Amino acid sequence: MTVAIVGAAESDLGVTGASILGLQAQAITRALDDAGIALGAVDGIATTGVSRFSATQMADYLGIQPSWTDSTFAGGSAFEMFVARAAQAIDAGQCSTVLITFGSDQRSARSRSLGGAGEAHTPEAIFEAPYGPLFPISYYAMAAQRYLHAYGAGREQLAEIAVAAREWALLNPKAFRYGAGPLTAADVLAAPMISSPLTAADCCLVTDGGGAVVLTSLERARDLRRQPVVVLGYGESTTNTSMTGADDLLRPGSFDSGRRAFAMAGLEPSDVDVAEVYDSFTITVLLTLEGLGFCAPGEAAGFVAGGRIRPGGDFPLNTNGGGLSYCHPGQYGLLLLVEAVRQLRGESGDRQVPDAEIALAHGTGGILSSHATVLLGADR
C-alpha cells in the first residue's frame, strides 16, 4: 500500500452552535494546517451528511474543482470506506491529495429523533414503521437481547463497554464526559431504559462534531511535516437496511470486513496495538470484537472483563472515550480515524498507548448495515 494519512483534526465538539459547513471548515483548515498542505493542493474530496450532493457541496464551499469525489452515504462506516476509495484513487493517479471530512450540528440543531428519518417508499416504511421501532436503537437492542440469550451473558458485561469508555474519556480533555467522573456498571443498568436491554447509558452521545483527515501518496507523505500514517489494508461488508434482512443478529458484516482487511494487510488481530471500534451502543462493540477476530463468537463479554479494555489494560480500545463518552455527531467514523492517527503518531497525551505501531479503525453504519475496517501503521 502506498498511501498515507498526513493530516488529522477535529472540529469543535459537543454543543457548538455552529453550522454543518462551519464545523466542516474548522476541521478542514485544521487538518490541512496539521499536514502543512494548502487548500489549493486538494484535488479529492470525500464527505457525507452535508446535503444531497455532499462532496459537490463541499467543493463549491471550498472553491475548488476536484478531480475525484465520493459522497457515499453509509452512515458511520462511510469514512472507513472513503479511506479505501481514496487510497485506490491516489494509487490510480486520479487525484493526489484527498480530504475526508465530516461535520454535524445534530445536538445544536436538535435534528435527531428517536424514530429516525423514514422514507415512505422503502420496505422499512411499509413493513416496519407500523410497529414503531426506535431507529436505530431497537435493532441493536434486539441484537443485545439475542446475545444475552445465546451466550448466557449479563447486562453488566455489556455495561463494561460504557464503563471503560468513560475511563478513557476522563483522560481526554476534548471528551464530552471529561470531568463527568467515573461510570459504574450499576449506573449503566440503573439509567432510564430506552429499548430493553439497552438503557440510555448503553447508547452513544448525541453531540455536534466533525473532523477531517488528509491523504496523499506515501512517497509525498515522507516529505511532509508529520510522521506518515500508512494505510495497510481495508475491507468492507454491506448486509441489510431492513430490520429483518440479516438472518443472524450475532454475525454482522464485521466478520467479513475484518477478515478482508487483515488479509490485505498481511496482519493478524494479535498484531493490533490499539483499536478504535464504532461504539454506537455497548452491544456494537462486543459483536465487532468477535467479528474482527479478537476473540471467538460468544467470548467478547469475557474478553472485555477485568479491566482489559480500560486505560492500562492489555487491549487499548476506544482510547478517546468513544461515541459513548467522547463525541458522537451522528456519523462517528471520521473521528475513529483521527484518534487512530494520533495514537500512531504518539500525540495522545495522557491516554497514549505506548509504542503503538498498528491501529485498527472499524466503522459501523445504520443498523449493523455496513461495516468497514481500516488498518493503519506508523511509518517508522
Place this chain on the structure above:
Amino acid sequence: MIEDEWWAATADRRLTVQRCRACGHAQHYPRELCTGCGGTDLEFTEASGHGTVDSFTVVHRAPSPAFQAPYVLARVRLAEGPILLTHLTGPGPWACDEPVRVGWRPLPDGRHLPVFEKDA
C-alpha cells in the same frame, strides 16, 4: 405495487409469504425478484402462522404520539423461514426462541397488522 397483495390478504387475516416458483425460496418483504435465484416468477403462499421469537425488545419511549410505550417489538422467524418485524402481545415474560403464533390487530382501513402471541 408488489406489496399490495400481501396487505390485501391481511384483510382476511391471512398471513402470506412470497415464494419463488422456480427455486422454492420463501422471502419477506415482497419483492419483484427472488433473492434466492434472481428469478421473477413469484407467488404469495399462505404461511402457517407459526414461528419462533428470534429476538425482542421492550420499547420504553414511543417514537411518535401514534404509539403508546411500553410495547414489545420482535423479530419472529416464521416456520417458512422468513423473518418478520412485529409485536408480541399478551402476557410476558418473553424469551428468545420461544414458539409464537400469529394474531391480528385491526387497522382502520379494514386491513390487519400481524402480531404474535405465545403458542401454547
